Amino acid sequence: MCHGDDARPPRPxxxxxxxxxxxxxxxxxxxxxxxxxxxxxDTPSSRGMVVLxxxxxxxxxxxELTVRFAEAGxxxxxIDYFGRTAGVVERGDERGEEFPFREHxxxxxxxxxxxxxxxxxxxxxxxxxxxxxxxxxxxxMGGGLSWAQAAAGxxxxxxxxxxxxxxxxxxRIPDMKAPLLVLAAGQDFTPVEEVxxxxxxxxxxxxxVELHVYADAPHSFFDRAFDQHAEACDDAWRRxxxxxxxxx
Numbered sequence: 040m041c042h043g044d045d046a047r048p049p050r051p052x053x054x055x056x057x058x059x060x061x062x063x064x065x066x067x068x069x070x071x072x073x074x075x076x077x078x079x080x081d082t083p084s085s086r087g088m089v090v091l092x093x094x095x096x097x098x099x100x101x102x103e104l105t106v107r108f109a110e111a112g113x114x115x116x117x118i119d120y121f122g123r124t125a126g127v128v129e130r131g132d133e134r135g136e137e138f139p140f141r142e143h144x145x146x147x148x149x150x151x152x153x154x155x156x157x158x159x160x161x162x163x164x165x166x167x168x169x170x171x172x173x174x175x176x177x178x179x180m181g182g183g184l185s186w187a188q189a190a191a192g193x194x195x196x197x198x199x200x201x202x203x204x205x206x207x208x209x210x211r212i213p214d215m216k217a218p219l220l221v222l223a224a225g226q227d228f229t230p231v232e233e234v235x236x237x238x239x240x241x242x243x244x245x246x247x248v249e250l251h252v253y254a255d256a257p258h259s260f261f262d263r264a265f266d267q268h269a270e271a272c273d274d275a276w277r278r279x280x281x282x283x284x285x286x287x
Contacts, residue, residue, distance in 0.1 A: 073122030087163035091177030205237030
């Protein structure tokens, strides 16, 4: 499992009206309905963020993280991967710690994730505020999936990933069009050398990569152990915001 039971967002979510955040059901290209959670900023914004969770799907952590992005001035939406196998997450229910995520992860297909991301991107671009710059951010399994969206034809402004496994999406490198932000944990089970080689290969293929390795941080450092790794979390958050500012 990617995250411990004490998973939590890097900062408490801000308060806001019910109309500014909540559940929404999206329809993927193959007609599948999938659950998602959105949050809107207090002021108009042309920036949007699609959040790709870890193996747990639409866990409460990712709902809270959309609010964190909204607080930073972006429209944000976190998707659930398991609409095809577990149905739409109902209001008041979450993919909590008892959810048998592994059996659903085993049935996932990358092209289905791309179709679901496309639905989320279209939802953001359809907002009345006029979202023009759309990014993805993912964690663990979602980290690699986020980088892969750079090759999926979504016309994204950038793709951000925490502690993904580059070998799983290396075959997409030749088609990657959007710039990448790669945030790696030095104490992860994925060797740093693999991540560094991935960045070199992307750039050799004509892509753009910003890589930062948190040498002393473990897998899931951004949420599971925020108190212990506060400096790394704060730095990663600043890098995300700077990346969005640069590529919007």
